[in-house]
Amino acid sequence: MHALVIGAGAFGGWTALHMLRAGWKVTLVDAWGAGNSRASSGGETRVIRGSYGENGVYTQMVARSLPLWRENERRWGRQLLHANGALWMAAADDAWERASVKQLRTAGLRFEELDQKELKRRFPQVNFEGLPWAIHELDAGYLLARRACQTVVRGFQAENGSYVQQSAAPGTIARRAMDGVRLADGQVLKADHYVFAAGPWLGRMFPDVIGDRIRATRQEIFFFGNPAGDKRFEPEHLPTWVDNSPVRFYGIPGNEGRGFKIAEDTPGEAFDPTNGDRQVSEKGLASIREYLGFRFPALQDAPLVESRICQYEMSEDGNLIVDRHPLCDNAWLVGGGSGHGFKLGPALGEMVARVVMGKAKGEGMFQMERLKGSGTGGRPRK
Secondary structure, three states, X not given: OXXXXXXXXXXXXXXXXXXXXOOOEEEXXXXXXXXXXXXXXXXXXXEEOOOOOOOHHHHHHHHHHHHHHHHHHHHHOOOOEEOOOEEEEEOOOOHHHHHHHHHHHHHOOOXXXXXXXXXXXXXXXXXXXXXXEEEEEOOXXXXXXXXXXXXXXXXHHHOOOEEEEOOEEEOOEEOOEEOOEEEOOOOEEOOOEEXXXXXXXXXXHOOOOOHHHEEEEEEEEXXXXXXXXOOOOOOOOOOEEEEEOOOOEXXXXXXXXXXXXXEEOXXXXXXXXXXXXXXXXXXXXHHHHHHHHHHOHHHOOOOEEEEEEEEEEEEOOOOOEEEEOOOOOXXXXXXXXXXXXXXXXXXXXXXXXXXXXXXXXXXXHHOHHHOOOOOOOXXXXX
């Protein structure tokens, strides 16, 4: 059997790799290349952690993804996961964190609960005002996003997978079957099954089926320089972190020398992932600096060393989409990472591969029938 996978990001790349290892012939197609700067899977780093409130489906997927990340790191001889831990800091309303603790325990993920006194002792470089306790996930941390996408594709090619770098458009559908995918150069590629994992472009590729059920939002990311010789904001002394206050921020220390990464985790305004302006705003920088000075006082005057615009590909409810095309038996639609999907790539790719190959049923909460196409942009608290 032959599968054609469109999109070499976190979802498409891992899906193609799992199908190839299952014995299928697989062709992987991407418009600008794995980990490119327009893609939702581009950029340098992503958080990996298992705290998801009551939503144990994602916690279980993280528990499956962690060993798959490590297994393939060993296979490829390249580090992709920095397991410096993840600190999920709870505000006064901690129902989300209490539910997360139960799900982490069920999934067998290692963690500890730290009260404010212990947090201050271990991490004196952080101002924990308004944060009475935190979940410290011991196996979590951050992933090297761009490197991971590129490494997956190289591994896929090394195992005799076929990779094509061109833009692609879905072919015609007749008698519940798609008849090929047309590339930008006019060539038509045909396969037995088609998997479209096109990230923020999925709605444009399928305007009648997906449309505004996935929308791209503009997200501003900042990197600040640590004080010279100050190791307190390096990953060996500070975990990856999420501040679950009413306005949520997250950050990744170190980033292999790129600086102290910090961003507000609120879906931004609508964004064109192909041609959108990727310069950060003065308003966004001012907001980040105000928060940085409050929560990490020693970095109040730290220089901005890098910034970038990325995008979330938001589904209406923030959950993933993994479903068969409603008018087509041999095409599958995969997306809706909603800012939290990257870490799940290995487990999601495994799931999609099994579903497409007829070895498993899809996860009910990922099916499109739950969506109404309103474009509201809500999501689970990630």
